[in-house]
Each structure stands twice: as structure tokens, then as C-alpha cells.
Amino acid sequence: xxxxxxxxxxxxxxxxxxxxxxxxxxxxxxxxxxxxxxxxxxxxxxxxxxxxxxxxxxxxxxxxxxxxxxxxxxxxxxxxxxxxxxxxxxxxxxxxxxxxxxxxxxxxxxxxxxxxxxxxxxxxxxxxxxxxxxxxxxxxxxxxxxxxxxxxxxxxxxxxxxxxxxxxxxxxxxxxxxxxxxxxxxxxxxxxxxxxxxxxxxxxxxxxxxxxxxxxxxxxxxxxxxxxxxxxxxxxxxxxxxxxxxxxxxxxxxxxxxxxxxxxxxxxxxxxxxxxxxxxxxxxxxxxxxxxxxxxxxxxxxxxxxxxxxxxxxxxxxxxxxxxxxxxxxxxxxxxxxxxxxxxxxxxxxxxxxxxxxxxxxxxxxxxxxxxxxxxxxxxxxxxxxxxxxxxxxx
Amino acid sequence: xxxxxxxxxxxxxxxxxxxxxxxxxxxxxxxxxxxxxxxxxxxxxxxxxxxxxxxxxxxxxxxxxxxxxxxxxxxxxxxxxxxxxxxxxxxxxxxxxxxxxxxxxxxxxxxxxxxxxxxxxxxxxxxxxxxxxxxxxxxxxxxxxxxxxxxxxxxxxxxxxxxxxxxxxxxxxxxxxxxxxxxxxxxxxxxxxxxxxxxxxxxxxxxxxxxxxxxxxxxxxxxxxxxxxxxxxxxxxxxxxxxxxxxxxxxxxxxxxxxxxxxxxxxxxxxxxxxxxxxxxxxxxxxxxxxxxxxxxxxxxxxxxxxxxxxxxxxxxxxxxxxxxxxxxxxxxxxxxxxxxxxxxxxxxxxxxxxxxxxxxxxxxxxxxxxxxxxxxxxxxxxxxxxxxxxxxxx
Numbered sequence: 001x002x003x004x005x006x007x008x009x010x011x012x013x014x015x016x017x018x019x020x021x022x023x024x025x026x027x028x029x030x031x032x033x034x035x036x037x038x039x040x041x042x043x044x045x046x047x048x049x050x051x052x053x054x055x056x057x058x059x060x061x062x063x064x065x066x067x068x069x070x071x072x073x074x075x076x077x078x079x080x081x082x083x084x085x086x087x088x089x090x091x092x093x094x095x096x097x098x099x100x101x102x103x104x105x106x107x108x109x110x111x112x113x114x115x116x117x118x119x120x121x122x123x124x125x126x127x128x129x130x131x132x133x134x135x136x137x138x139x140x141x142x143x144x145x146x147x148x149x150x151x152x153x154x155x156x157x158x159x160x161x162x163x164x165x166x167x168x169x170x171x172x173x174x175x176x177x178x179x180x181x182x183x184x185x186x187x188x189x190x191x192x193x194x195x196x197x198x199x200x201x202x203x204x205x206x207x208x209x210x211x212x213x214x215x216x217x218x219x220x221x222x223x224x225x226x227x228x229x230x231x232x233x234x235x236x237x238x239x240x241x242x243x244x245x246x247x248x249x250x251x252x253x254x255x256x257x258x259x260x261x262x263x264x265x266x267x268x269x270x271x272x273x274x275x276x277x278x279x280x281x282x283x284x285x286x287x288x289x290x291x292x293x294x295x296x297x298x299x300x301x302x303x304x305x306x307x308x309x310x311x312x313x314x315x316x317x318x319x320x321x322x323x324x325x326x327x328x329x330x331x332x333x334x335x336x337x338x339x340x341x342x343x344x345x346x347x348x349x350x351x352x353x354x355x356x357x358x359x360x361x362x363x364x365x366x367x368x369x370x371x372x373x374x375x376x377x378x379x380x381x382x383x384x385x386x387x388x389x390x391x392x393x394x395x
Numbered sequence: 396x397x398x399x400x401x402x403x404x405x406x407x408x409x410x411x412x413x414x415x416x417x418x419x420x421x422x423x424x425x426x427x428x429x430x431x432x433x434x435x436x437x438x439x440x441x442x443x444x445x446x447x448x449x450x451x452x453x454x455x456x457x458x459x460x461x462x463x464x465x466x467x468x469x470x471x472x473x474x475x476x477x478x479x480x481x482x483x484x485x486x487x488x489x490x491x492x493x494x495x496x497x498x499x500x501x502x503x504x505x506x507x508x509x510x511x512x513x514x515x516x517x518x519x520x521x522x523x524x525x526x527x528x529x530x531x532x533x534x535x536x537x538x539x540x541x542x543x544x545x546x547x548x549x550x551x552x553x554x555x556x557x558x559x560x561x562x563x564x565x566x567x568x569x570x571x572x573x574x575x576x577x578x579x580x581x582x583x584x585x586x587x588x589x590x591x592x593x594x595x596x597x598x599x600x601x602x603x604x605x606x607x608x609x610x611x612x613x614x615x616x617x618x619x620x621x622x623x624x625x626x627x628x629x630x631x632x633x634x635x636x637x638x639x640x641x642x643x644x645x646x647x648x649x650x651x652x653x654x655x656x657x658x659x660x661x662x663x664x665x666x667x668x669x670x671x672x673x674x675x676x677x678x679x680x681x682x683x684x685x686x687x688x689x690x691x692x693x694x695x696x697x698x699x700x701x702x703x704x705x706x707x708x709x710x711x712x713x714x715x716x717x718x719x720x721x722x723x724x725x726x727x728x729x730x731x732x733x734x735x736x737x738x739x740x741x742x743x744x745x746x747x748x749x750x751x752x753x754x755x756x757x758x759x760x761x762x763x764x765x766x767x768x769x770x771x772x773x774x775x776x777x778x779x780x781x782x783x784x785x786x787x788x789x790x
Contacts, residue, residue, distance in 0.1 A: 030507050031610065050492035054447060074491065092494075096469065097445035099487075099494040106501035106508035112425050113501035113508055129536060129545050139532040139581075141524060150524050162657070165560055186534075215426065262557070 026104065026117040028087070033103040042082035042119045048101060049075050050094060057093040061110065062377040068092075084345070085121035086381025087188050089114045107188050110179045116188070125197070127190040127384045132200035133159035137192050140262065144254035146246060148219025151212070153255065154182050155263065156192050158199055158206035168264045170271035170395040171208040173251065174387070175280030177303070182213045185387075188380045194387050205395045210259055214280055216246035244306075248287045252294060273394050275299025275339070277383045282306035289321040297337040297394055301386040302350060302378055304340055309353035315360035328365040338368035339390050343382035345375060369393065421499065421512040423482070428498040437477035437514045443496060444470050445489060452488040456505065457772040463487075479740070480516035481776025482583050484509045502583050505574045511583070520592070522585040522779045527595035528554030532587050535657065539649035541641060543614025546607070548650065549577050550658065551587050553594055553601035563659045565666035565790040566603040568646065569782070570675030572698070577608045583775045589782050598787045605654055609675055611641035639701075643682045647689060668789050670694025670734070672778045677701035684716040692732040692789055696781040697745060697773055699735055704748035710755035723760040733763035734785050738777035740770060764788065 023037035023045060035047040046058055051074030058066050063083050068076035089109045091098050100106055106113035138155045158169060174191060176184035185191040191209060198204035221242075260267040272295050276284040281303025288295040303309065305320075317325035325331060338361070342354040358370045371389055376382040418432035418440060430442040441453055446469030453461050458478050463471040484504045486493050495501060501508035533550045553564060569586060571579035580586040586604060593599035616637075655662040667690050671679040676698025683690040698704065700715075712720035720726060733756070737749040753765045766784055771777040 032506060048492055050490055052449060052491035054449070054490070056492075091497075092492075094489050094492050094494070095445055095449070096447040097443055097451075097487075097489050097494075099489070099492075099497055100501070100508065102486075102494055102507040106495070111427060112497040113495065131538070134536050137534040139534075139587075141529050143526070192534075 027120075028104045028107075028116050028118050030103060030105055035103050036101070036117045038117055038119055042084065044080045044083060044088075044117050044119070045077065046080075046090075046092075046101065046103075047075055047077045048092060048094075048103070053095050055093075055095060058090060059093055059098070060088055060090045061114075062379050063088055063090070083117075083119050084375055084377070084381070085119045085124070086376060086379055086384075087116050087118050088379065089116050091115060108181045108183055109188070121381065126388055127194050127197075129193050130197055130200070132196055134196050135159050135161065135192055135199075137186050140258075142254060142258035142262075144216075144250050146218060146250040146254055147216050151250070151254070152182060153213065154186060154211040155259070156186070156195060156209035156211070157263070158208070159196065160206060161208075161264070165264075167206075168266045169206055169208045170273070171210055171259060171263075171265045172297075172391065172394060173210045173212065173255075173272070173274040173284075175212065175214050175274070175276030175283055177276075177278035177280055182211045185209075185211045189384055189387065191387060194384060195391060198388060198391055203392045207391070207395060208259075208263055208265060210255070212251065212255055214247055214276075214283060215243050216250045217243065218246045218249075221246075244283050244286060247283060248290065251287055252291055256294065269294055269296045270336070271296075271395060273297030273299070273337070275301060275387070275390055276303065277301040277386070278303040278378065282309070289324055292324065292334055296335060297339075298335060299337070299339040299386070299390045300341070300354075301383045301390075302342050302346060302354065304354060304357055309350065309357060315357060315364070317360070317364035317366070325361075325364050325366050328367070332367050337390075337393055338366065339371070339386075339393070340368060341371040341373060341382070341386040341389070343373040343376035343378065345377040346382070347378060350378060422515075423499045423502075423511050423513050425498060425500055430498050431496070431512045433512055433514055437479065439475045439478060439483075439512050439514070440472065441475075441487075441496065441498075442470055442472045443487060443498070448490055450490060453485060454488055454493070455483055455485045457774050458483055458485070478512075478514050479770055479772070479776070480514045480519070481771060481774055481779075482511050482513050483774065484511050486510060503576045503578055504583070516776065521783055522589050522592075524588050525592055525595070527591055529591050530554050530556065530587055530594075532581050535653075537649060537653040537657075539611075539645050541613060541645040541649055542611050546645070546649070547577060548608065549581060549606040550654070551581070551590060551604035551606070552658070553603070554591065555601060556603075556659070560659075562601075563661045564601055564603045565668070566605055566654060566658075566660045567692075567786065567789060568605045568607065568650075568667070568669040568679075570607065570609050570669070570671030570678055572671075572673035572675055577606045580604075580606045584779055584782065586782060589779060590786060593783060593786055600790045602786070602790065603654075603658055603660060605650070607646065607650055609642055609671075609678060610638050611645045612638065613641045613644075616641075639678050639681060642678060643685065646682055647686055651689065664689055664691045665731070666691075666790060668692030668694070668732070670696060670782070670785055671698065672696040672781070673698040673773065677704070684719055687719065687729055691730060692734075693730060694732070694734040694781070694785045695736070695749075696778045696785075697737050697741060697749065699749060699752055704745065704752060710752060710759070712755070712759035712761070720756075720759050720761050723762070727762050732785075732788055733761065734766070734781075734788070735763060736766040736768060736777070736781040736784070738768040738771035738773065740772040741777070742773060745773060 022040040026036045026038050037045040056068040056076045064080050068078040070076050092101050101115040104115040107116045135158045141150050144151050274284045274288050281300035285305045288298045361368050373382040373385045417435040421431045421433050432440040451463040451471045459475050463473040465471050487496050496510040499510040502511045530553045536545050539546050669679045669683050676695035680700045683693045756763050768777040768780045
């Protein structure tokens, strides 16, 4: 029976142990797992069985790092201080090994499958499934001559896409952050539900949303040996720049032609937008401002110009991006939406970097939208809010 | 910079350290992770950093359980004996905590995100991406009055689905095994590539494949407290039966109507098939044989009649499923394909249970296809082969 046991384990899926107080299982839990629990105040209880471990630490990436306490039954437990609403990545460090908690679904972040809890935001329904028409999220594969590989992307099609075969739709290219992948915007970000709800409310135009894999290596380029490369070193920065330059070519030479020939898009710059979070925002600025023939709307969610935001340097509107910011009237005519956002609780260098870019744009008379998400960090609750606002202004 | 570091970690994505010998990174690895490595003989090298751990064991669910060895640098390593080709789930047991290896992508199995390595099968290209037209895998959500919840399913649409808007397609309902979920058939099984390649070769008819979430709890039914329920106990079996009965109603009353109203199916029994692996095979037998008005083709992959296969009881063709097997000629007219398969290396009770059912069907003169996958266990390589053969005989 050893393996057939597998056929039964899962039946915990329809069963939970009873909970007391306001603690309820996080919606990110695997079926049948009581833990993690979240209460109305946003406190999180975590539990894992590890009878022979000497030390376990819970590592919330944008939150508390707390030691768990061993119980007599071999389980380790801890209750965190309150966390703000939203999705919080975490890992467990078990005797020095950083691993995911097997009690939650896996969310790709930090370049690995990570754990997460969801702290509900009272009254917010815009990012959860509602009784409205739903779009589909489609997995597609396209061959890129730039990378010489098949690449995987996710494409949201709006609710009426299959029933209105004569309609064509504008397209938003929406990028994940560093260490995440093309699944982040739907699994962590709930982008499909945000669009469904926004479209149903008449606040967004029906649109296609393309979520691509944001890393690339040019075909034939040798694999870099990064074994001894220091984190944040010039070699690491060079690898980043090479990847983003290859991704820029992939988007403009492979992905956009594939999308426009596969989906009923309106294949012109007026109906094409790009936005991204963190690293994806940096990529968005580089790709859109270098290709204004392809894009007319630009969104940077806690990430924008890579050479400015983190360096603290100022925007020189005369020289940046071949002088595109030097003529505000011409810019306004060409770029229908320039959107910048950051959470008020983000790390200071990011918050100040985005604010400084905002001030530079004001000084240069470049029209744009600037939004600060109150009380949120460099995390998905900020980017859900960003997407809702950005999408409602598009097209 | 603490969190912005995240923006850079990933650049390992385009970089691997160099390997020697025939060991190569498993295709299941996260980007930038050298380990696990697999060599031409099927041996697997695993490595994890855990400087303070006292004991780490690698637990291949259908393979070796081996202790890892601590190295002076704080990493633990091990090389397994050769594994047969295919995808192998595993976990690491770190000082008593069973967790996934952060170096591989997560695959949902055993009711949690698990690790896996892929040992290539020399010469087999039928389950990998090829330069042929590709279908899409679409995420859809449907509301089930049976469960009172929104339910998530994946739907494969064949390559010409969007370009041939006047064509309608037959549909295969394809179920995962116990402890897995609706993502298993594409992520672990590569069902979409198997269909793409089979259709391109002219060996399968273009078809829609519906992959649903195979657990259900009826609306309003209280959550069972399973905390102290023993594994394999009568209470556990009862929970299984309740779940499958609710899933049967969900498939027939909610899922099929949703699929037929959302996709261009041929919405009749002659163009509807169901198959599943392990628990999904048991569900398939129950659902199709109770609803032959809805299905004409039936596949059991390492799983068939739940009450027979594991109990060792014999099929009584006069009484089973209201006597549907009592008239071989009538059965043959009604059921266009009855397909059974098992791997030669599966656990004895499963292998013998399926063989016994096969012999019972022979004795009862019930026409069917019986296939034994040589050298494979209760694992995905068996089910990939099953799907390829089964799909080529459909419709």
C-alpha cells in the first residue's frame, strides 16, 4: 500500500480541523492544512513538524524574522506580530536550510518556490473572484530567435473574447519582478480577477494582458559561470544588463509579433501598453522608451528607470532616452499615459528613488500619474492597487 | 537594499556553473540552480545548504531513500543509484521536517508542493515541446452548485481551435491522481505536448482536454474534523467516498455543462471520453459507468474500479454497475473504448488488481485494450505512455 496511500492522503483536502478564536486558515494553504492561520489583526500562526530540529526561524521577506518554539509533540509553532493586508512571502530556515513551508501552496519568488500567507484586506473585493464574467488565462509557447528557445507566456483574454469573434482588443504587457516569473501576476497578483472585476464595473476597457518570462540569454551566448560572482558586484550588474537587453529584443522581435498573429489584438502603438513591478518596471522603462513606435502607455510599479531609481541620480530630460523628455508637448502627444507608483512603507532607497523621478518629471513638465500606496511595502498589495488604477486609465 | 536584492538574485537565471562528466542539471530545476544533476545512467546528484543540520535524508517516493552526507562547506550532497526514465517526486527530510528541495520547481503531489527530477528517456520526443503547432492550456473558473464554490480547471484547446472557428471538437476529461491537482497532467504529465505531437503526426484527432480539480465537498456540508482520523481507516475511506460522490455530481451537473457552453465541443456521449490515473482512474470508472448517457470512452491508468482493484475482489459482470457488463455485445455498442493500463514495476497490489480486472473482462467477453508499460512504476512515465496510446484510439 505504500504508494497507494497517496490516493488517500489528499482526502484531508475536504477536511479541516476546527479552529478557535478569529484565527482562520490562510487562503494560500494547501487543502487540508490548518496552518498557517491568520487572525483579524493580521497575526500569523505557523506550525511545522520537525522532531529532530535544533532551530527553526520564520523568515518573512518583508516582515518579521522570528524563532519558532518546539512543542513536546515534535511540532514547532510561532505567532507573528500583525502583518499588513496582502500576500507575504516567507521561508523557513531549518537548521540552516532555507526551505518552503509544505503547508502552503508554492509561489515562485526569490528564484525558488516560496511560501506565502494572505492577510485579507477588509472590504476589498477587487482582487478576489466575484460573480462576474471571467476571462481566461492561457498558457502559450512561442519560439524566439533571439534566445533560440521556446518561451512560455501567460495571456489573459477578457470575458467576451470567445463570444465576440469580430472584436479586436488592446494589449497590456505586464511584467513580474526579480526572482519571480510569468506566473506571479496571476498567482500572487490576481491580475485576472482585478481585470474581470474592473471590466465588469465598466472601469476598464476589455483588454488582453500578456505576462512573459522576463529573463533571457541570447542564442549561442555561452553560459556564464556565476559560481564565484559576488552579489551586487559589477559582474552581476553586467549579467542583469545583458539579460534585459536580450529580453528587450525578445519582446519586440519575437513576443509582440507572436501575440499579434495569435490573438485578436489591435496591433498598433495606440493600443499597446507595458507595465511592470520592481525589475519589471525597470525593464518597462527601457523597452517602451526605446520603442515608442510600439508602445503608447507606460507603467512603473515600484520600479522605473534602472539607472536612476536605485542610484539616486537625477533625470536629465535633455539627454535621457535620446531626449524624449526634452519636449513636454511632444511627449504628451506621443505617450498617452506615464504612470509611477510606490508603497509608502517600501525600503527608503526605492521610495526615494521613485519620488525623485516623480519630482524630476514635474520639473521637466512631463505629464504623468503618481500614486503612493498607503501602508504597503515592496510587496504584491502595492502592485494589485497599482494595476487596478493603471488599467482603469488605459486605452 | 535588502529587498531590492531580490531584483538581482534571479540573474543567476541565465547562468549556470560548469559541470563535468555526463551529469547535467535536471530540466525541473529552477533557473540558475545547478542541482539536482542527472547523468546518462539516470543517477541523480542532490545538494542543499544546511550548515547546522544533523541529518538529511532524500526521500524518492517511488525510489531510493538515501542519507545525504555533510561536506565541510555546509552543503549536503548525495548521488543516488540509477533511476528509470521519467519524472520522480521527492522530498528532503531535514532533521525530521519533510520539505521540498528549493532547487527544483514545485510539482503538486502528496497534497503539497513537492520536488522532482526528470530522467530523460533516450529517443523519446513525444512528451517534450517540438517544432509543431501548439495548443493552448487555458485556466477557467466555473461556479458549481454542487459544492457552492468557484472551481478551477485547465482546458487544453488544440492548435487550430482559434483559427477554425466553425469546427467543433470532441472532449477528453482527464483526471490527476490522489494528492495531486488539476495542474498535474500538464506540469508533470506534459499532456499538452503529448497531444500537440500526436495531433501533428496525424495519430490523434484534434480534441479538447479538460483537467479538473478532483476533490469536492458538497455545499453546506460541515467540514470534517480529521485531526485524529487514522490513515486508511473506515472514516478516511468514508471521506474519500463522499468526496468522489460529490465530484461525480460536480462533473455531470456543473463541469460538463460549463465546458459545453464555453468551448466549441461536440456535446454528446459519442464525442466525450474520460480517463484518469490512480485515484482519477477509480473516479473515471465510477463516473462514466454510472453515466453512460454522457460518456462513450473510458480509460483507467493504474487505477480503475475502486472497489475491485485494491480489494482483490473479482468483477461480477452480472451485478457490477447495474449489470452493464452482462451483455458484451450491448456493451461494445455503447462503450467505444475501454482502456486499462499499469506499469510492470508498480506495487504488487495495484499491478495484480489491474491484471485481475483485465482477466475478469476477458472472461466476461468485454472488449477492451490492456497495456503494460515496461519497466515503469506508479509514476508519470507510465501515465504519459498511457495517454499517448489512449488518445490515439479516441473518437
